[in-house]
Amino acid sequence: MSSLNKKQGDTSSDQRPNASDEDALVVRDLTKRYGETVALDGVDLTVSDGEFVSVVGPSGCGKSTLLRVLSGLEERFDGRAAVDGEDVRDGGSDGVGMVFQEPRLLPWADVSENVAVGLPADVDADDPKAATRIDDLIETVGLSGFEDHRPGGLSGGMAQRVSLARGLAYDPAVLLLDEPFSALDQLTKYEQQDNLLDVWEARETTIVLVTHDIEEAAYLSDRVVVLGGQPGRVVETIDVDVARPREQTDDELVAVRERITDALGV
Numbered sequence: 001m002s003s004l005n006k007k008q009g010d011t012s013s014d015q016r017p018n019a020s021d022e023d024a025l026v027v028r029d030l031t032k033r034y035g036e037t038v039a040l041d042g043v044d045l046t047v048s049d050g051e052f053v054s055v056v057g058p059s060g061c062g063k064s065t066l067l068r069v070l071s072g073l074e075e076r077f078d079g080r081a082a083v084d085g086e087d088v089r090d091g092g093s094d095g096v097g098m099v100f101q102e103p104r105l106l107p108w109a110d111v112s113e114n115v116a117v118g119l120p121a122d123v124d125a126d127d128p129k130a131a132t133r134i135d136d137l138i139e140t141v142g143l144s145g146f147e148d149h150r151p152g153g154l155s156g157g158m159a160q161r162v163s164l165a166r167g168l169a170y171d172p173a174v175l176l177l178d179e180p181f182s183a184l185d186q187l188t189k190y191e192q193q194d195n196l197l198d199v200w201e202a203r204e205t206t207i208v209l210v211t212h213d214i215e216e217a218a219y220l221s222d223r224v225v226v227l228g229g230q231p232g233r234v235v236e237t238i239d240v241d242v243a244r245p246r247e248q249t250d251d252e253l254v255a256v257r258e259r260i261t262d263a264l265g266v
Helices: 063-071 111-116 128-140 156-168 186-203 214-220 251-264
Strands: 023-034 037-048 052-056 078-083 096-099 174-178 206-210 223-228 233-239
Touching (some): 023 063, 037 206, 052 063, 052 214, 063 078, 063 174, 063 206, 096 156, 111 128, 128 186, 156 174, 156 186, 186 214, 214 251, 223 251, 233 251
Parallel strands (some): 052 206, 052 223, 096 174
Antiparallel strands (some): 023 037, 023 078, 223 233
Protein backbone atom coordinates (compact mmCIF):
# COMPACT_ATOMS: atom_id res chain seq x y z
CA MET A 1 0.00 0.00 0.00
CA SER A 2 1.23 3.47 -0.77
CA SER A 3 2.96 5.37 2.00
CA LEU A 4 3.02 8.78 0.30
CA ASN A 5 1.49 11.65 2.24
CA LYS A 6 0.99 14.58 -0.12
CA LYS A 7 -0.99 17.61 0.94
CA GLN A 8 -2.33 20.60 -0.95
CA GLY A 9 -3.76 23.90 0.21
CA ASP A 10 -7.54 23.92 0.68
CA THR A 11 -9.55 25.24 -2.23
CA SER A 12 -13.27 25.41 -2.78
CA SER A 13 -12.81 25.53 -6.54
CA ASP A 14 -9.97 24.57 -8.82
CA GLN A 15 -9.01 27.96 -10.17
CA ARG A 16 -5.28 28.55 -9.76
CA PRO A 17 -4.36 31.30 -12.22
CA ASN A 18 -0.62 31.09 -11.60
CA ALA A 19 0.48 27.82 -13.16
CA SER A 20 4.01 26.73 -12.29
CA ASP A 21 6.64 24.30 -13.51
CA GLU A 22 5.28 21.82 -10.96
CA ASP A 23 1.93 21.65 -12.74
CA ALA A 24 1.66 18.60 -14.97
CA LEU A 25 -1.83 19.49 -16.16
CA VAL A 26 -3.54 22.86 -16.59
CA VAL A 27 -7.11 23.37 -17.80
CA ARG A 28 -8.51 26.88 -18.10
CA ASP A 29 -12.07 27.90 -19.00
CA LEU A 30 -12.61 24.62 -20.86
CA THR A 31 -15.88 24.50 -22.77
CA LYS A 32 -16.84 21.55 -24.94
CA ARG A 33 -19.88 21.45 -27.20
CA TYR A 34 -21.49 18.69 -29.23
CA GLY A 35 -23.61 20.63 -31.67
CA GLU A 36 -26.00 22.70 -29.58
CA THR A 37 -25.32 20.62 -26.45
CA VAL A 38 -22.76 22.03 -24.02
CA ALA A 39 -21.03 19.15 -22.20
CA LEU A 40 -18.50 21.20 -20.20
CA ASP A 41 -18.75 24.89 -19.37
CA GLY A 42 -15.84 26.93 -18.06
CA VAL A 43 -13.98 24.12 -16.30
CA ASP A 44 -10.71 24.98 -14.51
CA LEU A 45 -8.37 22.28 -13.24
CA THR A 46 -4.72 22.21 -12.17
CA VAL A 47 -2.89 19.01 -11.27
CA SER A 48 0.61 19.18 -9.83
CA ASP A 49 3.41 16.86 -10.89
CA GLY A 50 3.01 13.52 -9.12
CA GLU A 51 -0.42 14.35 -7.70
CA PHE A 52 -3.37 11.94 -7.60
CA VAL A 53 -6.65 13.71 -8.39
CA SER A 54 -10.08 12.12 -8.75
CA VAL A 55 -13.01 13.64 -10.61
CA VAL A 56 -16.47 12.63 -9.41
CA GLY A 57 -19.94 13.63 -10.47
CA PRO A 58 -23.32 12.32 -11.63
CA SER A 59 -23.83 10.69 -15.00
CA GLY A 60 -23.95 13.21 -17.80
CA CYS A 61 -21.88 15.92 -16.10
CA GLY A 62 -18.97 15.57 -18.54
CA LYS A 63 -16.41 13.54 -16.58
CA SER A 64 -15.50 11.23 -19.45
CA THR A 65 -15.65 14.14 -21.90
CA LEU A 66 -12.99 15.88 -19.79
CA LEU A 67 -10.72 12.84 -20.10
CA ARG A 68 -11.33 12.64 -23.84
CA VAL A 69 -10.23 16.26 -24.20
CA LEU A 70 -7.12 15.71 -22.09
CA SER A 71 -6.20 12.55 -24.01
CA GLY A 72 -6.45 14.30 -27.38
CA LEU A 73 -9.48 12.29 -28.50
CA GLU A 74 -11.51 15.51 -28.65
CA GLU A 75 -9.66 18.25 -30.51
CA ARG A 76 -12.45 20.81 -30.85
CA PHE A 77 -13.06 22.79 -27.69
CA ASP A 78 -12.79 26.31 -26.32
CA GLY A 79 -10.33 27.28 -23.63
CA ARG A 80 -6.99 25.73 -22.75
CA ALA A 81 -5.92 22.20 -21.87
CA ALA A 82 -2.16 21.64 -21.54
CA VAL A 83 0.15 18.86 -20.38
CA ASP A 84 3.60 19.94 -19.19
CA GLY A 85 2.88 23.36 -20.67
CA GLU A 86 1.98 22.13 -24.15
CA ASP A 87 -1.57 22.40 -25.51
CA VAL A 88 -3.12 18.98 -26.11
CA ARG A 89 -4.02 20.12 -29.63
CA ASP A 90 -0.35 20.82 -30.36
CA GLY A 91 1.19 17.59 -29.10
CA GLY A 92 0.58 17.84 -25.36
CA SER A 93 -1.61 14.75 -25.48
CA ASP A 94 1.48 12.76 -26.50
CA GLY A 95 2.43 12.90 -22.83
CA VAL A 96 -0.83 11.27 -21.73
CA GLY A 97 -1.58 7.60 -21.06
CA MET A 98 -5.14 6.27 -20.89
CA VAL A 99 -6.73 3.34 -19.06
CA PHE A 100 -10.35 2.63 -19.95
CA GLN A 101 -13.19 1.02 -18.02
CA GLU A 102 -12.77 -2.16 -20.04
CA PRO A 103 -9.22 -3.53 -20.43
CA ARG A 104 -9.58 -3.65 -24.24
CA LEU A 105 -6.80 -6.23 -24.60
CA LEU A 106 -5.94 -7.98 -27.85
CA PRO A 107 -7.36 -11.50 -27.34
CA TRP A 108 -4.77 -13.19 -29.58
CA ALA A 109 -1.78 -11.49 -27.90
CA ASP A 110 -0.11 -12.50 -24.65
CA VAL A 111 0.46 -10.18 -21.69
CA SER A 112 3.86 -8.95 -22.91
CA GLU A 113 2.52 -8.24 -26.38
CA ASN A 114 -0.49 -6.36 -25.00
CA VAL A 115 1.74 -4.18 -22.83
CA ALA A 116 4.00 -3.53 -25.84
CA VAL A 117 1.03 -1.95 -27.65
CA GLY A 118 1.47 1.06 -25.37
CA LEU A 119 5.09 1.70 -26.38
CA PRO A 120 5.87 4.87 -28.38
CA ALA A 121 5.54 4.39 -32.13
CA ASP A 122 9.26 4.90 -32.67
CA VAL A 123 10.21 2.12 -30.21
CA ASP A 124 10.78 -1.38 -31.56
CA ALA A 125 9.12 -3.88 -29.22
CA ASP A 126 11.88 -6.37 -30.07
CA ASP A 127 14.61 -4.02 -28.89
CA PRO A 128 16.26 -5.34 -25.69
CA LYS A 129 15.64 -2.03 -23.89
CA ALA A 130 11.94 -2.16 -24.81
CA ALA A 131 11.73 -5.77 -23.65
CA THR A 132 13.28 -4.75 -20.34
CA ARG A 133 10.77 -1.93 -19.98
CA ILE A 134 7.88 -4.31 -20.64
CA ASP A 135 9.22 -6.83 -18.11
CA ASP A 136 9.65 -4.07 -15.51
CA LEU A 137 6.07 -2.87 -16.03
CA ILE A 138 4.69 -6.39 -15.74
CA GLU A 139 6.59 -6.79 -12.49
CA THR A 140 5.38 -3.38 -11.28
CA VAL A 141 1.73 -4.39 -11.67
CA GLY A 142 2.37 -7.75 -10.01
CA LEU A 143 2.03 -10.06 -13.01
CA SER A 144 5.49 -11.60 -13.22
CA GLY A 145 5.13 -15.18 -14.40
CA PHE A 146 2.09 -14.37 -16.57
CA GLU A 147 4.00 -12.85 -19.49
CA ASP A 148 2.94 -15.61 -21.90
CA HIS A 149 -0.71 -15.77 -20.82
CA ARG A 150 -3.44 -14.55 -23.14
CA PRO A 151 -6.40 -12.45 -21.88
CA GLY A 152 -8.73 -15.44 -21.90
CA GLY A 153 -6.65 -17.01 -19.13
CA LEU A 154 -6.66 -13.93 -16.89
CA SER A 155 -9.11 -12.80 -14.21
CA GLY A 156 -10.83 -9.43 -14.53
CA GLY A 157 -8.44 -7.87 -12.03
CA MET A 158 -5.40 -9.27 -13.80
CA ALA A 159 -6.64 -8.01 -17.16
CA GLN A 160 -7.05 -4.55 -15.69
CA ARG A 161 -3.45 -4.72 -14.43
CA VAL A 162 -2.30 -5.45 -17.96
CA SER A 163 -4.27 -2.42 -19.13
CA LEU A 164 -2.56 -0.32 -16.46
CA ALA A 165 0.89 -1.54 -17.53
CA ARG A 166 0.03 -0.75 -21.16
CA GLY A 167 -1.02 2.77 -20.16
CA LEU A 168 2.33 3.26 -18.42
CA ALA A 169 4.40 1.83 -21.27
CA TYR A 170 4.64 5.22 -22.96
CA ASP A 171 6.05 6.65 -19.70
CA PRO A 172 3.36 9.34 -19.74
CA ALA A 173 3.53 12.62 -17.86
CA VAL A 174 -0.14 12.15 -16.93
CA LEU A 175 -2.10 8.90 -16.63
CA LEU A 176 -5.87 9.15 -17.14
CA LEU A 177 -8.14 6.44 -15.75
CA ASP A 178 -11.81 6.24 -16.73
CA GLU A 179 -13.57 4.17 -14.04
CA PRO A 180 -11.10 1.27 -14.42
CA PHE A 181 -12.47 -0.76 -11.49
CA SER A 182 -16.22 -0.28 -11.92
CA ALA A 183 -16.77 -3.74 -13.43
CA LEU A 184 -14.90 -5.60 -10.65
CA ASP A 185 -16.38 -7.21 -7.56
CA GLN A 186 -15.82 -5.30 -4.32
CA LEU A 187 -12.96 -7.43 -2.98
CA THR A 188 -11.08 -7.35 -6.29
CA LYS A 189 -11.73 -3.62 -6.54
CA TYR A 190 -10.08 -3.03 -3.15
CA GLU A 191 -7.08 -5.12 -4.23
CA GLN A 192 -6.73 -3.19 -7.49
CA GLN A 193 -7.00 0.16 -5.71
CA ASP A 194 -4.08 -0.77 -3.47
CA ASN A 195 -2.15 -2.05 -6.47
CA LEU A 196 -2.73 1.28 -8.22
CA LEU A 197 -1.41 3.15 -5.18
CA ASP A 198 1.69 0.95 -5.15
CA VAL A 199 2.30 1.69 -8.83
CA TRP A 200 1.70 5.41 -8.28
CA GLU A 201 4.21 5.49 -5.45
CA ALA A 202 6.82 3.46 -7.35
CA ARG A 203 6.61 5.50 -10.57
CA GLU A 204 5.52 8.91 -9.20
CA THR A 205 3.13 9.28 -12.13
CA THR A 206 0.57 12.09 -12.16
CA ILE A 207 -2.89 10.49 -12.14
CA VAL A 208 -6.37 11.78 -12.94
CA LEU A 209 -9.10 9.26 -12.13
CA VAL A 210 -12.75 9.56 -13.14
CA THR A 211 -15.09 7.59 -10.90
CA HIS A 212 -18.67 7.42 -9.64
CA ASP A 213 -17.39 5.78 -6.44
CA ILE A 214 -17.15 8.34 -3.62
CA GLU A 215 -15.39 5.84 -1.34
CA GLU A 216 -12.81 5.10 -4.03
CA ALA A 217 -12.16 8.78 -4.74
CA ALA A 218 -11.58 9.63 -1.09
CA TYR A 219 -9.38 6.60 -0.45
CA LEU A 220 -7.07 7.07 -3.43
CA SER A 221 -6.75 10.80 -3.92
CA ASP A 222 -4.81 13.84 -2.84
CA ARG A 223 -7.73 15.95 -4.04
CA VAL A 224 -11.25 15.27 -5.28
CA VAL A 225 -12.80 17.54 -7.91
CA VAL A 226 -16.60 17.46 -7.88
CA LEU A 227 -18.33 18.15 -11.18
CA GLY A 228 -22.03 18.84 -11.36
CA GLY A 229 -24.77 20.03 -13.63
CA GLN A 230 -25.51 19.74 -17.30
CA PRO A 231 -23.32 21.29 -18.66
CA GLY A 232 -20.60 20.17 -16.29
CA ARG A 233 -18.92 22.70 -14.03
CA VAL A 234 -16.57 22.42 -11.05
CA VAL A 235 -18.78 22.51 -7.96
CA GLU A 236 -16.08 22.07 -5.33
CA THR A 237 -12.52 20.81 -4.87
CA ILE A 238 -11.85 18.87 -1.68
CA ASP A 239 -8.40 18.19 -0.26
CA VAL A 240 -7.88 14.74 1.23
CA ASP A 241 -5.44 15.59 4.02
CA VAL A 242 -5.38 12.07 5.43
CA ALA A 243 -2.04 10.35 6.07
CA ARG A 244 -1.15 7.29 4.02
CA PRO A 245 -1.50 4.36 4.33
CA ARG A 246 -5.23 4.79 4.84
CA GLU A 247 -8.08 2.63 6.03
CA GLN A 248 -11.61 3.01 4.74
CA THR A 249 -12.82 3.29 8.33
CA ASP A 250 -10.56 6.24 9.23
CA ASP A 251 -12.70 8.98 10.78
CA GLU A 252 -10.96 11.62 8.67
CA LEU A 253 -11.68 9.65 5.50
CA VAL A 254 -15.32 9.23 6.47
CA ALA A 255 -15.50 13.02 6.91
CA VAL A 256 -14.05 13.51 3.42
CA ARG A 257 -16.67 11.17 1.96
CA GLU A 258 -19.38 13.18 3.68
CA ARG A 259 -18.02 16.40 2.14
CA ILE A 260 -18.03 14.84 -1.31
CA THR A 261 -21.58 13.58 -0.79
CA ASP A 262 -22.71 17.04 0.32
CA ALA A 263 -21.05 18.65 -2.69
CA LEU A 264 -22.85 16.22 -4.98
CA GLY A 265 -26.13 17.01 -3.27
CA VAL A 266 -27.00 13.37 -2.60
